[in-house]
Amino acid sequence: MxxxxxxxxxxxxxxxxxxxxxxxxxxxxxxxxxxxxxxxxxxxxxxxxxxxxxxxxxxxxxxxxxxxxxxxxxxxxxxxxxxxxxxxxxxxxxxxxxxxxxxxxxxxxxxxxxxxxxxxxxxxxxxxxxxxxxxxxxxxxxxxxxxxxxxxxxxxxxxxxxxxxxxxxxxxxxxxxxxxxxxxxxxxxxxxxxxxxxxxxxxxxxxxxxxxxxxxxTLDDEPLLVLDRPSGTGYLVRMDGLTDNFQLHTLLAELLIGGGHLPGTRPDPEAVALSRTAEVDGRRRVTALGTFNLLAPDGSWIWNEGTPDDIPVVDGVRTLVLEPQPYERSWSAGRFIQQVPGDLRLERVLTPAEAAGLISRTAPAHPFEQAFH
Structure with missing residues (x-):
C-alpha cells in the first residue's frame, strides 16, 4: 500500500x-x-x-x-x-x-x-x-x-x-x-x-x-455471454471487478454448478469467498479446482493466467464457451488484486433455441498441442 x-x-x-x-x-x-x-x-x-x-x-x-x-x-x-x-x-x-x-x-x-x-x-x-x-x-x-x-x-x-x-x-x-x-x-x-x-x-x-x-x-458492470457446449445451454451474466481468469473460473463454477444449472462439483465455499471479497490468510492455502476449459468462440483457449479482458467481443458482447477440461487443474484460491472485490451475477438463462443458435456459430476447442502455439 x-x-x-x-x-x-x-x-x-x-x-x-x-x-x-x-x-x-x-x-x-x-x-x-x-x-x-x-x-x-x-x-x-x-x-x-x-x-x-x-x-x-x-x-x-x-x-x-x-x-x-x-x-x-x-x-x-x-x-x-x-x-x-x-x-x-x-x-x-x-x-x-x-x-x-x-x-x-x-x-x-x-x-x-x-x-x-x-x-x-x-x-x-x-x-x-x-x-x-x-x-x-x-x-x-x-x-x-x-x-x-x-x-x-x-x-x-x-x-x-x-x-x-x-x-x-x-x-x-x-x-x-x-x-x-x-x-x-x-x-x-x-x-x-x-x-x-x-x-x-x-x-x-x-x-x-x-x-x-x-x-x-479489470472489467466492471460488463455483460458476458456464457455458452456451455456439453449441455447446449447459455447464460447471460454480468462481471464486476474481476481481475483474473482464475477468479472468473471459480465464480462461474459457483454460479452455474452451485446454482443448479450444470452438473458437477460445487466449488469450496471458502474458495468462492476468496474470489469475491474475503482476504487471503497467508498462513494457509485454500485450493480451487478447475471445472471447465474456457474458450473463445473460435475454439482458441482463454487461459486462467489471463484476464476477462482476453475474452473476445462478438456482436457487442464478450462471449465465452465452456467445454470439459482436458486435464485436472488447481490453484491457490483468491483474487490477483486483493484490494478489488469481485462478483459474477446471473442475469438470465437463454432459451434452448437461443443457446443452440449461438453455439452452432462457435468452433470446438483447438487441440491441446495447438493451444500452446
Whole structure:
C-alpha cells in the first residue's frame, strides 16, 4: 500500500515552543508557493508534508488528496512523483479517487514515456544492463544518453526522470485504479488504452507493473455471454471487478454448478469467498479446482493466467464457451488484486433455441498441442 511508504511523524516538539504546523497549514503553504512561483517555499513546505501526512487521520487525508493532486502539474519533477505517492496514500485513506486520478494518471503516462525513452537511448548508446534506479546515479545515466550536440535538451531529462520515478507513479496509480469509478472513466476516455500500451512496451523492466496492468484490464458492470457446449445451454451474466481468469473460473463454477444449472462439483465455499471479497490468510492455502476449459468462440483457449479482458467481443458482447477440461487443474484460491472485490451475477438463462443458435456459430476447442502455439 502507498500509505505504508509515508514516513511517520516523529512527534517531537519544537524546542522554540512554537506551535507545529498542521497538514492543512502545509498544503496551504504549498498552494501559496505554487501560485507565487516561489520554488524555495514550495520545497520547504514539501519537506514537511510527508511527515505530517503519516499520522493524519482519514478525515484530514480525505481533504488533502484532491488539494495535493491539483498541485501535481506544476511541481518540480522529482518532488512531483513523491507528491503523487502522497496523493495515493490519501486515496487509500478515503480521498475522492476520481478527483485525484486525472493528474496521477497523467504523471504515470509521462513517467512511462520517459522510461521508454531511456530504454531506447540506452540501446542506441551501447546497450548493456539498464541502470538500477535504487543504486545507480541518474546524473551518470543522463550523461550517457544526452545528445552530445545539445546535452541540455529535454528528452534526456525526461528519460531520466521517468526511469527514476516510475515506481512512485506506479504506486499512486495503483491506489486510484483500485476504484471502479476511476477504471470506468479512464477506460471510457481512452486513458487506459494508452497507458496499457505503454506498460506492455515497458515489459519486464526493473519495476513489476503486472498488477497495475491487471487493474487496467479489470472489467466492471460488463455483460458476458456464457455458452456451455456439453449441455447446449447459455447464460447471460454480468462481471464486476474481476481481475483474473482464475477468479472468473471459480465464480462461474459457483454460479452455474452451485446454482443448479450444470452438473458437477460445487466449488469450496471458502474458495468462492476468496474470489469475491474475503482476504487471503497467508498462513494457509485454500485450493480451487478447475471445472471447465474456457474458450473463445473460435475454439482458441482463454487461459486462467489471463484476464476477462482476453475474452473476445462478438456482436457487442464478450462471449465465452465452456467445454470439459482436458486435464485436472488447481490453484491457490483468491483474487490477483486483493484490494478489488469481485462478483459474477446471473442475469438470465437463454432459451434452448437461443443457446443452440449461438453455439452452432462457435468452433470446438483447438487441440491441446495447438493451444500452446
Amino acid at each position: 502507498v500509505s505504508d511508504r509515508i514516513p511517520p511523524h516523529d512527534g517531537s516538539a519544537d524546542p522554540s515552543g512554537r506551535q507545529q504546523p498542521t497538514l492543512d497549514d502545509v498544503i496551504t503553504a504549498l498552494e501559496t508557493a505554487h501560485e507565487s512561483a516561489d520554488t524555495e517555499r514550495f520545497e520547504a513546505a514539501f519537506r514537511l508534508a510527508g511527515g505530517l501526512l503519516g499520522p493524519a487521520d482519514s478525515r484530514e487525508s480525505a481533504a488533502a488528496g484532491p488539494r495535493l493532486a491539483a498541485l501535481l502539474p506544476a511541481a518540480p519533477p522529482f518532488e512531483r512523483a513523491h507528491l503523487a505517492m502522497m496523493v495515493g496514500a490519501c486515496v487509500e485513506r478515503g480521498a475522492d479517487p476520481v478527483a485525484c486520478a486525472d493528474q496521477v494518471l497523467a504523471g504515470l503516462r509521462e513517467a512511462l514515456t520517459g522510461a521508454l525513452l531511456l530504454i531506447g537511448r540506452w540501446a542506441e548508446t551501447g546497450g548493456g544492463e539498464l541502470p538500477d534506479p535504487d543504486a545507480d546515479s541518474p546524473g551518470e545515466a543522463h550523461a550517457r544518453i544526452a545528445d552530445p550536440g545539445d546535452p541540455d535538451a529535454w528528452p534526456a531529462h525526461r528519460a531520466v526522470i521517468g526511469w527514476w520515478t516510475l515506481h512512485l507513479w506506479q504506486m499512486a496509480s495503483f491506489a486510484v485504479y483500485t476504484h471502479a469509478a476511476v477504471r470506468g472513466s479512464a477506460r471510457a476516455g481512452g486513458v487506459t488504452a494508452v497507458l496499457a500500451e505503454l506498460v506492455e512496451r515497458y515489459g519486464d523492466g526493473p519495476h513489476d507493473l503486472k498488477g497495475l496492468l491487471h487493474l487496467m484490464r
